[in-house]
Amino acid sequence: MASLPAPLRGVFPVLLALLLLGALQVVVGQLPFFVYLSSVVGVNVILAVSLNIVNGMTGQFSIGHAGFMAVGAYVGGKLALEMKDLAISGIPHGVSDQLQLLASLAVGGAAAGVAGFLVGLPSLRLRGDYLAIVTLGFGEMIRVIVSNLEVFGRALGLSGIPQTSSFMMIWMCVFVVVLVARRIQDSAHGRSLLAIREDEVAAEAMGVDTTAYKVRAFVISSFFAGVAGALFAHFVPIINPGSFTFVKSIEVVTMVVAGGLGSISGSIVAAVVLTLLPEVLRSLFLQVGGLEGGAALAQKVDQIRMPVYGILLVILMLSRPQGVFGSRELWDAFPRWWGRGRRAEE
Amino acid sequence: MRTLPAVTAALVLLATGCEKKSATPAAPAPAAPASVAPGGDSILVGEIFSLTGGQATFGISSRNGIEMAVKEANAAGGVKGKKLETRVYDDQGKPEEAANAATRLVNQDHVAVILGEVASTNSIAMANVAQPARVPMITPTSTNPKVTEIGDYIFRVCFIDPFQGFVMARFARDNLKLNKVAVLRDLKSDYSTGLTDVFTRKFTEMGGKIVAVETYNLGDSDFRGQLTAIKRANPDGIYVPGYYSEVGVIARQARELGLTVPLMGGDGWDSDKLFELGGSAVEGHYFSNHYSSDDPAPRVQKFVAAYKAAYGRVPDALATLAYDAAGVAIDAMRRAPDLSGKSLRDAIAQTKDYPGVAGVITLDDRRNAVKPAVVLKVGKDKNYEYVTTINP
């Protein structure tokens, strides 16, 4: 890879991922349940990795990520509904759908980014725990606003959004967010963020414009939360205010904290495990317990998920506050030549 | 940010030319393997309800109703020589979980038919999975019109929100002779919003006046602010199309504040919990419902007795409608030539004069049941007194 010309080196991993995901799309496209599950997992991975940029790398603490997700979902979803009956002429409908999806992802993400800027600029001056409460308040306000607006369908939410999100598109977005997070981590920008995390006053004294860096990190993070929201809107047939509660925010926080604050691969692994675990347990109970007892047990899985998240957070903080991975990365274990642009699971 | 060129390209393309899609249907729906006759010698019936969370009593009643219908059908020899089996999933009251559960029912369990949800939001989420997969779905109690608009595989055995709003508006105007009514609705619930919209339109049309509109959130327990504001408007009655969990408390606090006018609501009131939460304060208020367990018709009394024997309580409307929904599905299975999605759909669509417990069911061309509603008055002995029947 070292022999590649410099401009290509940046694009190469993207092209490679595109090809790979395209091929996978052909294979798994016929397995709707798998596609659904992998979509849920993908969205959660995007949320976790993007939240990690703020909570992990910068050491700020946002517990309102679902609010930004809601902004992306509603704005992207609304745009998709407006464009629903249109298609771009001259190209196959499938391609046109994907381009429209891309457009609504971009718009949803941008809207969330703007919201992130508006929230971040004033409130990032606040100290950690206060900031946490303000982001929580923001998330709740988004819900109140959406519930009051006729354009966003009030309590019923938006339905009929074209279900155009595909395996390939979701995992491409995962790839992009991981790539962005990694580039930030390795750059001078990322070092400044780390400095802020470790000691804000010292960072400031060393000439780091802490507010500007924090706001930038916040905006990038919100942008991807918005993208995740827009993707969510394109594979869940209906979005309503109830999907973006405080509980969702805490779910994402749990993923980030469990994986390790500052570890991208940690977030990925935690998001995948915590999303799949209930599914696996549910199937397992159904298989083992038979229809009668199994179904009852499987039902309990849904019920105990939230308390388990709570206990998990407490145990993690007491025993390993840096999370399972700490701030190490999975790919650090591989030799350097393994190609540093790849995702952890590959 | 490597996506940037792609995004720009998309926007440029969008700008260059758009056309109406309607001419050609978008990519043909993935032809799911039309639920291959479920394995072995049983037919799987999928159920999705909220068995945990705030409205869990609704989900549990519904599940009981279906269980009873399935047991009876199996005792009568099953369908086409096969036994029926149910597969139940809990969606915790969340639409994304409902969609997830529907995907599982369709793709893993290969059910013949899906029965479910009470909340319309969740039914819509399920319908969006069932329709493209061509698996028929019947919702027992989702009253929002949008549910069956999703496609020709989605049916319901209850009336729709507009009708409940219509019924109560007529009852308020014609029977109670009210002129000024205040509305207190649940901001977070699509159900409450739907009923309010139609009630408001119909009531105003009939010459009444809406003097105040206040809202609350599911899970609130202090409604004094709203009720005091309503009291200021001095209405003759208050329309509270919410769920029992809040209505009981609202009734108490209304009485406490000296509001003695009647409260009116919809089928969301129907639960034993209403009496527990509201105490004597809920007495004398009215709500529209699907049926009355006091109905002397033998069909109703037979069902009420059987249900009492099995679950130790009088069936609420949820249980009854779920029983009917399962009944319609089983009836269609018997009539259908085979159990593929297509034939079953056609058989359900042809349902005519099916003798349901909660009224005779005929499905119209929009796949909604056309049937009357009853108005009940909350009585002194934790019961509902039948007041009147209002026809569509």
Place this chain on the structure above:
Amino acid sequence: MGDLVQHLINGLAAGTIYALVALGYTMVYGVLKLINFAHGDVMMVGTFGAYAVAVGLGRPAQSSLLGVAAIFLVAMGGCALLGLFIERFAYRPLREKPRLTALITAIGISFTLSYGFQLDFGPLPGAAPRAFPEIIPPREWLVFGDRTVVIWNWQVISLLIALLLMVALQALVYRSRFGRAMRAVSFDHRTAALMGIPVDRVIALTFMLGSALAAGAGILFAIKDTVVQPLMGLYVGLKAFVAAVIGGIGNVPGAVVGGLLLGLVEEFVVGYSSSSWRDAVAFSFLILVLLVRPSGLFGTVTAEKV
């Protein structure tokens, strides 16, 4: 005019609860600099404890003076123990760790309690709301005009109990040895330890005190709204936190004023503006206060220590 008075009464009643819960927040923040996110859920547990005792006592006993006292004592004592347990095993090990670690733990405990109580197997209560027994049989205490304004006996009793608790707390903090120790720990716990103050014990006692107050507030809340449910602590807790911030977190009279203020403002937004924006009020208040005067109405401005 009548409705204005009625709104005032409603707002004060809601504000009293916020104030009592806010006191717990403020005290814990004072000694530990920790936002005890689980405080509202401790309140919920206390209320369910009271519910269990009241139902256990049965009809006539639950509303006798002795019965009511037993309900309050058991719930408040139980909660004090719960608070002690949480402090000992969840917060104390983290005292020297970064502040966020403790906050995450607090969120974890909050989730465990509020969603754990929603489970409906074993002795757990399940998600559906329950009617709280009328431990103070409602009677009209004062009626104005043609029933335009009605004041009930329990409203007066609740207010009295709340005031009593607040005065007792104020006396404890400013007039007792323990209160002085508490203030010393709040000022600087390392120095306090050097001066011979048993810091661990003071913090534990503060936690117990705050939790007991929360249980008391929870019972008053349940008497007011006649219903208990597992998620009741989440919102009340958040709003009480906002109240504490408005009054200047760490400041006892500030928490009371903040709570009453928030209760009244919410009530008047519902009464004279639109009820659908009620939940936005608290958070706009919070953001506004934090941006304009982060130390709250009564807090003293302190420079961040490095």
